[in-house]
Amino acid sequence: MLYGNGVIAGITLSDHRLRSPMNFFLHNFSFVEIWFPLVTVSKLLAGFFLGRQTMSFAGCMAQCYFYYLLGAADFLLLGVMSFDRYQATCNPLHSPVLMTVHFCLKLVFSSWAAAFATILGLLILVTRLPYCSPNILNNFFCAQTLLVGLACSKTEQMEAFNLVLAAGLILSSLVLMGISYSDITLAVLCIPSSWGHHRTFSTCASHMVVITIFYGSCIFMHVRTSHAFPEWVDKALALMTSIVVPSVNLFMYALRNEKVKEVLRDAVWRSGLFPTKGEAGGVGGQGLGV
Template identity: 45%
Template sequence: MSDMKERNETAVSEFILLGFSSLGEKLQIFLFLVLLLTYLFTVTGNVVIIFIVWLDRRLHSPMYFFIANLSFLEIWFTSVTSPKLMLNFLSVSRTISFHGCMAQTFFYFALGITEFCLLVVMSFDRYAAICRPLQYATIMTQRLCIQLVLGSWVGSFMVISFRMLLISKLRFCGPNVINHFFCDNEPIFQLSCTDTSEVRRVDSILISTLVLSSICLTMLSYVSILFSILRIPTATGRQKAFATCGSHLTSLAIGYASCIVLYVRPSGSASLDVNKGVALLNTVLYPFLNPFIYSLRNKTVKLALRETFRLSTVKLFPNP
């Protein structure tokens, strides 16, 4: 009898991702094309940023080292959900295996928390550059930069591994339909046939603490930066200092706002349909905007891009 009960509790071997199946067929094909172009540009744009930072010696500084790491992360973050979403637009079954679903939710949250850690690191870098300019070179050493990046990646993956350990205790015995385009936490909890109250509570505290603490640390850095900028005697100097932080503040506004709506608000305060829309902005739009934020708004990167493009053109089409 106990063996039969165990088999019944683990009967679900795959899930069905509803995604945006309620939309018409023509609209789904249109969204597929838009998503495909967005995904290709996201990957290409972020790869270009990594390549330019690696190639141009003028960009061999802590700030651009962190930007390159953020670009690398964005490629994988959007790849966790976008390919499966695109496939589901063209597929009838829309299924994902149980282990595939667990892997998707693991990497989504692990990479998401890593991103917030990198944003904190980048705010500390801007604080050191603006508030401690004379000590900047001695503070932000190459060794410290590598340690901060590795700490962000390793620490985030370890924390989310603990979260997945809790989720692995849940049992799924049907239904297996997820009203989302990826395996987010709330839809998974709703499908479990075991009590999820404790897991929900721990998960909510964990995610909220990580997000809110990263916001507080980042805002603390920027408050200090603001006071330092206001003490700059010339308007040109203040404008230049504000410009160096503009791209970072844009990222913070998009990333933190979407995450707060999705995971920090009280459970059940928004419908899953609303969550799908906000999650689409978080997983597709934000990585898509990253190349614009860190290249087109940055004079040094734009100059490096133009020179690299010019040299490449000369090599490919030399003058006769």
């Protein structure tokens, strides 16, 4: 998964055939997906190998911040990508004029800045809570909802703030995607070609699979109080967002992209891992001659 997203991030940045707004956003999206398992699973694996399942308070807060920062950036980038798909499908003539390099950079920078500021404010509130024993989190990373559950004071206001913040962040990007894909669907229905219907709906269907899995797991995990579900459900949802979703995103957004697959095939042939068609034919011809 790390290698796959790393390759996608690299080729979308380096190959001139992938210099388009969609692939630029895909590059940033793959970059986020690389860091998700590094932030969460790497600490879990280190604990297994070293035999020490402890973490300092500062380390726990840092892990919590980066996990939610990446999650917030994911939501916002998915919304931006849906807007780009809407422009390319519904306004194909106007899209190159609007989706310039400068404008795409502004969208990505705004997404990261909004995620940074939002999650930083939330983390400051979490660090100011009074904590007391037991200081044990029954999960493989420091989730904000679990940290709030360890506080010694009343946390109703904190949980209400977290609920409103999570719902606003998730639902705002979800509404943007819903509007974009609804307009795309209406525009596609006006295309007389059945091949055009199939191609566009195939792309949108793959995106909707990612959206359903990612948003479904995140809504159950974050838009809730700290004790809404059993602990095993929290672990399953954390595993879903940390490992399963980045893997699905790699397949749905990158490996179903025809241009990305073409560039990957060319990179494999150039690497020399497999013989080209001409080389394969030459070897066969020599064999037959002998």
